[in-house]
Amino acid sequence: MSTQLGRLQPEAFARVVERLERLDRLGDDERQALGELRVSPASHAKGVEFIRQGETPTESTLLVEGFCARFNLLHNGARQITGIHVPGDFVDLHSLLLRPMDHSVVALTRCKLVGVSHEDLRRITETMPHLTRVLWAATLVDGAVLRQQIVSMGRRPGAAQLAHIICELALRLEPVGLGDRTGFDFPLGQAEMADALGLSTVHVNRMTQQLRARRLIEWRRGAIVILDWDGLCREAEFDPTYLNLHHNRL
Amino acid sequence: MSTQLGRLQPEAFARVVERLERLDRLGDDERQALGELRVSPASHAKGVEFIRQGETPTESTLLVEGFCARFNLLHNGARQITGIHVPGDFVDLHSLLLRPMDHSVVALTRCKLVGVSHEDLRRITETMPHLTRVLWAATLVDGAVLRQQIVSMGRRPGAAQLAHIICELALRLEPVGLGDRTGFDFPLGQAEMADALGLSTVHVNRMTQQLRARRLIEWRRGAIVILDWDGLCREAEFDPTYLNLHHNRL
DNA sequence: CGAGGTCTTGAAGACGATCAACAAACGTGG
DNA sequence: CCACGTTTGTTGATCGTCTTCAAGACCTCG
Numbered sequence: 001m002s003t004q005l006g007r008l009q010p011e012a013f014a015r016v017v018e019r020l021e022r023l024d025r026l027g028d029d030e031r032q033a034l035g036e037l038r039v040s041p042a043s044h045a046k047g048v049e050f051i052r053q054g055e056t057p058t059e060s061t062l063l064v065e066g067f068c069a070r071f072n073l074l075h076n077g078a079r080q081i082t083g084i085h086v087p088g089d090f091v092d093l094h095s096l097l098l099r100p101m102d103h104s105v106v107a108l109t110r111c112k113l114v115g116v117s118h119e120d121l122r123r124i125t126e127t128m129p130h131l132t133r134v135l136w137a138a139t140l141v142d143g144a145v146l147r148q149q150i151v152s153m154g155r156r157p158g159a160a161q162l163a164h165i166i167c168e169l170a171l172r173l174e175p176v177g178l179g180d181r182t183g184f185d186f187p188l189g190q191a192e193m194a195d196a197l198g199l200s201t202v203h204v205n206r207m208t209q210q211l212r213a214r215r216l217i218e219w220r221r222g223a224i225v226i227l228d229w230d231g232l233c234r235e236a237e238f239d240p241t242y243l244n245l246h247h248n249r250l
Numbered sequence: 251m252s253t254q255l256g257r258l259q260p261e262a263f264a265r266v267v268e269r270l271e272r273l274d275r276l277g278d279d280e281r282q283a284l285g286e287l288r289v290s291p292a293s294h295a296k297g298v299e300f301i302r303q304g305e306t307p308t309e310s311t312l313l314v315e316g317f318c319a320r321f322n323l324l325h326n327g328a329r330q331i332t333g334i335h336v337p338g339d340f341v342d343l344h345s346l347l348l349r350p351m352d353h354s355v356v357a358l359t360r361c362k363l364v365g366v367s368h369e370d371l372r373r374i375t376e377t378m379p380h381l382t383r384v385l386w387a388a389t390l391v392d393g394a395v396l397r398q399q400i401v402s403m404g405r406r407p408g409a410a411q412l413a414h415i416i417c418e419l420a421l422r423l424e425p426v427g428l429g430d431r432t433g434f435d436f437p438l439g440q441a442e443m444a445d446a447l448g449l450s451t452v453h454v455n456r457m458t459q460q461l462r463a464r465r466l467i468e469w470r471r472g473a474i475v476i477l478d479w480d481g482l483c484r485e486a487e488f489d490p491t492y493l494n495l496h497h498n499r500l
Numbered sequence: 501c502g503a504g505g506t507c508t509t510g511a512a513g514a515c516g517a518t519c520a521a522c523a524a525a526c527g528t529g530g
Numbered sequence: 531c532c533a534c535g536t537t538t539g540t541t542g543a544t545c546g547t548c549t550t551c552a553a554g555a556c557c558t559c560g
Contacts, residue, residue: 054491072401075487080404082397094394097387097500102394102492126379133375136386137347143389144344144352146396147332151322153403154330154448158516189538198404200517205540221525237325241304242352250347408548439506450549455508471557 005038012039012064012114015176019088022175023137024250030131033124039114044107051105057095059115063087066111067188070103071195081196083145084108084169084188088176093139096121109187133250144242153198156237158207161197164236166217166224171240183218183225211235255288262289262314262364265426269338272425273387274500280381283374289364294357301355307345309365313337316361317438320353321445331446333395334358334419334438338426343389346371359437383500394492403448406487408457411447414486416467416474421490433468433475461485 013035020026040059044050051057063085070083070091082103085091091105096118125132145168152161173179194204211217216232218225226232258266263285270276290309294300301307313335320333320341332353335341341355346368375382395418402411423429444454461467466482468475476482
């Protein structure tokens with residue numbers, strides 16, 4: 001992992017812009033401001049906890065490639081994942097305003113990331129109100145995802161919970177070109193899914209088999225295939241409104 | 251419920267300022283800007299769903315007195331509460347940037363509220379970067395609370411889950427002078443608590459009895475008494491960091 | 501005083517956890 | 531390219547937490 005400062009590489013730049021433009025159209029000046037952010041690239045192997053609970057980062061991290069997750073550990077060693085991040089996500093944009101970190105972040109696969117200094121982000125909040133609102137909205141969508149997760153964990157049975165997160169991931173991966181309603185690459189194991197859903201590995205395995213048996217999905221070799229999108233949505237009571245996939249005027 | 255526009259009444263003004271100043275000290279100009287917000291007061295009886303999923307409000311609602319909750323309904327009639335709000339909270343500040351509402355809000359007790367027009371809030375985001383960051387931070391704390399809720403639901407047993415939310419409510423009520431580590435008025439029933447925790451009413455009842463039997467809390471007549479704060483925190487593995495109760499420089 | 505809501509209790513059962521063993525897939529080095 | 535060890539997925543049996551249903555006690559308020 002190197003730490004030399006530079007501008008966003010084309011790939012990373014494209015990912016952020018894609019993601020933010022899903023919330024609202026950006027002006028040329030805003031795109032330019034994003035392009036001029038000083039960033040420090042980094043990459044981490046699977047399993048590396050590159051942000052730790054209790055730290056107060058001086059930059060926010062943008063995920064360019066791979067999957068990572070926020071999580072908390074309990075005293076008994078149990079892990080709860082509170083969010084799975086896909087390329088284009090700011091994994092800790094909130095660390096700009098909330099200190100210290102109340103959770104850690106781990107690379108679930110090999111990850112490419114860039115750090116954006118809080119100083120630069122703060123300058124954006126001082127000078128570019130609209131872009132600030134877009135970034136704010138990005139954190140609000142995070143919150144909406146968390147709410148749906150709570151609904152799942154509280155009131156949906158295991159199979160529906162699994163179905164729901166698969167629907168969600170498909171739609172979140174779509175705008176960055178990494179998936180669609182027919183499926184997506186998903187190099188995570190059932191153990192990680194279990195930590196995300198708050199279930200045991202064994203139970204995730206059985207729920208997966210159930211969705212498989214009902215011809216809703218396949219899940220093998222690091223890829224999830226969605227055989228029946230509508231059926232999966234029905235199972236999950238999935239309503240994509242909360243992802244704010246349409247453009248708003250922010 | 252009346253809708254005439256006015257300035258924030260002293261009580262409401264104090265609540266917002268107290269709440270926001272918990273995040274960062276406000277300047278005189280910022281306090282003044284808040285005082286000049288045009289607001290529409292409203293009050294709702296217990297049980298009224300005053301914001302409904304699917305709507306796109308033109309104002310954000312500040313809770314001045316009483317308790318209310320965000321919730322989602324499932325097809326089978328089950329309700330999951332995704333957040334309990336206490337006086338001083340903006341219950342739907344995110345509706346400024348996210349549309350339409352992906353959940354409803356219900357008054358859990360008689361509530362006094364004021365609506366703040368999105369137009370005014372947006373003006374703040376255009377002209378007062380620091381106050382904007384404070385408001386943003388308020389929504390980020392919301393998110394942190396949601397993450398802890400996920401940890402509770404996923405990995406904490408029922409009793410700890412109940413203990414955790416009680417610890418949290420105590421600390422969230424403290425800065426508005428409505429509670430402390432010895433307890434607080436809490437006019438909600440076990441059924442509502444069940445919907446918040448994702449448990450059944452019966453189970454909440456039994457977990458309450460368990461905490462009672464262990465001399466950690468009392469809960470009667472609309473008030474929760476905390477008999478042993480440290481014990482309750484231990485039971486819950488409660489770490490208040492996520493509430494950002496200390497001042498930050500935003 | 502009566503009526504409706506809330507709390508409490510018991511019994512039965514479902515969903516999911518845990519433990520343990522085995523199979524399959526994967527990656528690594530020879 | 532194969533052999534091996536490790537990780538991940540699969541299965542079965544058993545156990546515990548939490549749910550459901552149902553009934554009765556307690557409160558509160560009109």
